[in-house]
Amino acid sequence: MTSTDTTPLLGNGADGRSRRLSYKERIVGIFSIPEGQPGWIQSYRYFLLGSWSNVLLVFVPLSFISHNLNWDAGLRFSFSFIAIMPLAKLLGDATDQLSLKLGQTLSGLLNASFGNAVEIIVAIAALLQDELRVVQTSLLGSILSNLLLVLGCSFLAGGLMHDQNRFRTTAAQTSASLMTLACITLVIPAAYFMSQTIGEGGGLDPTKADQPGAIEERCKSGLLIISRGTSILLLLVYVAYLVFQLKTHARLFDEDGDDTEDCEDGQGLPRRHHSQDDVEEPEMAPITAGIALLLVTLVTSFAADYLVASIEETTERYNIPKPFIGLILLPLVSNAAEHVTSVWMAMKNKMEMTIGICVGSSIQISAFVIPLLVIIGWITGHDLTLFFATFETIVLFVSVLLVNLLVQDGKSNYMEGLMLIALYCVVALSCELPYVHPSRLPCAD
Structure with a gap:
């Protein structure tokens, strides 16, 4: 009896031996439907009925109705x-099904990319509505959520x-170093702002919106130049x-790329061999x-637009700090x-995938999404900069610092997960206080 190799990374060469497929062959393979592939009826049945969270899809039409009938802002x-909760889950399901044919590295990249689809949609909707603080806090909150909460829960589980x-040290440190670079690019605009304001007669009071005057205009112009140039470089x-x-x-x-990798302690990281039982079959x-992914993304864009449109009135009527919504609620x-x-992959000891999803997603937001939105704002006439509030900049810096310290040895345990979760809880507690984030800062808009 002959067995069929179901591993998407391998194919048979002319000599009958297995060979590694190129990325082009993997992507092209998506559009080929082999025998025994699930039909479209079975596919959509799994997609719509495969999770209890899909019950919450009833809130999608309620979101549309409440917006068009102008119901209470809280509703x-x-x-x-x-409504965005089950839509985010459906985005993840569709992405996961596509990633089964792409191999582990591309799977992590694809999960990180479409896992950030909701953040990107919400940020673009907020940018076009000139809600620049919502753009900054929602993206920063997504970075913190991935680095602290998601990675912390994964390490804990x-x-x-x-x-x-254990995971590959070199790959993890490279990702963490790029995350550090992106963090520094947010610190530099804050340093520039402080140097400009403190150097003029003792500085400005950030709680007073009518004080800046000519210094604010000069500072804002400089921040735009720094932010746009930095965004292109990032x-x-x-x-x-x-x-x-x-x-x-x-x-x-790649988890199966090399046989061993030397770690700092001189011990090799053995290559993991997966049996056929470990190979997940697509549903x-x-x-x-792919069609489901596009449709859900479209519906999510409308729900995100309605969500952003109601934030301003909701924060005023119910006295909820806007940064708390952006930093904590939206990323959750x-x-x-x-x-x-990420947690499921960590429980299966696939830490390369976990690091790729958590840190990779944060890198994508900080080094791609935020700079891209700055450029889009430049084109559309919305002056979005890389200058964040001082509190937010410090929180991001210490979070990246802690993650760097924890991943540098290539090992993780539940105690390290608890550290990350504890820091996230401290950040969430701080964001609940209205006086931590003034509603308006000079040059912040």
């Missing part, structure tokens, strides 16, 4: 907020299931990172998964699918 916000989890660095990850040094990010045909909803996937 409009709540309905749109809850993986540590409870296994005494110690986009170039991110493209280089993709080439590094997918082409030139793909073996560092959706690739084409139907939009990162739900990534959270589940």
Whole structure:
């Protein structure tokens, strides 16, 4: 009896031996439907009935109705907020089904990319409505959620299931270093602002919106130049990172790339061999998964637009700090699918995938999404900058610092997960206080 190799990374060469498929062959393979592939009816049945969270899809039409009938702002916000939760899960499901044919590295990249689809949609909707503070806080909140909450829960779950989890040090440190670079690019505009304001007669009071005058105009002009130039450089660095990850040094990010990798303690990281039982069979045909992905993204864009439109009135009527909504609430909803996937991968001891989802998603937001939105704002006449509030900049810096310290040894355990979760809880507690974030800062808009 002959067996069929179901591993998507391998094919048969002319000599009958297995060979590794190229990325082009993997992507082209998405559009081929082999025998036994699930039909479109079975695919959509799995897609719509495969999770109990899909019950919350009833809030999608409620979000549309409440917005068009101009119901109370709290209802409009709540309905749109809850509607995004199952939509984020569906985005994750469709992405996961597509990623089964792409291999681990591309799977992590695809999960990170479409896992950030909700954040990107919400940010673009807020940018076009000139809600620049919502753009900044929602994206920063997504970075913090991935680095602290999602990665912390993954380390905690993986540590409870296994005494110690190990991952490739070089790949993790490269990702963490790029995350540090992106963090520094947010610190520099804040340093520039402080140097300009403190140097003029003792500085400005950030709680007074009518004080800045000519100094604010000069500061804002300088911040725009710094932000736009930095954004272009970050986009170039991110493209280089993709080439590094997918082409030139793909073996560092692939769980099955090399037999061993030397760690700092001199011990080798053994290659993991997966049996056929570990190979997950797709429940959706690739084409139907792609169509579902596009449709859910479209519906999510409308729900996100309604959500952003109700934020201003909701914060005023119910006295909810706007930064708390951006930093905590929105990322909890939009990162739900990534959270589940990352924790599940950590429990299965697939830490390369976990690091790729959590840190990779944060890198994508900080080095690609935020710079891209600055450029889009430049084109559309919305002056979005890389200058964040001082509190937010410090929080991001210490979060990146803690993650760097924890991943540098290539090992994780449940105690490290608890550290990350504890820091996230401190940040959430701080964001609940209205006086921490003034509603308006000079040059922040």
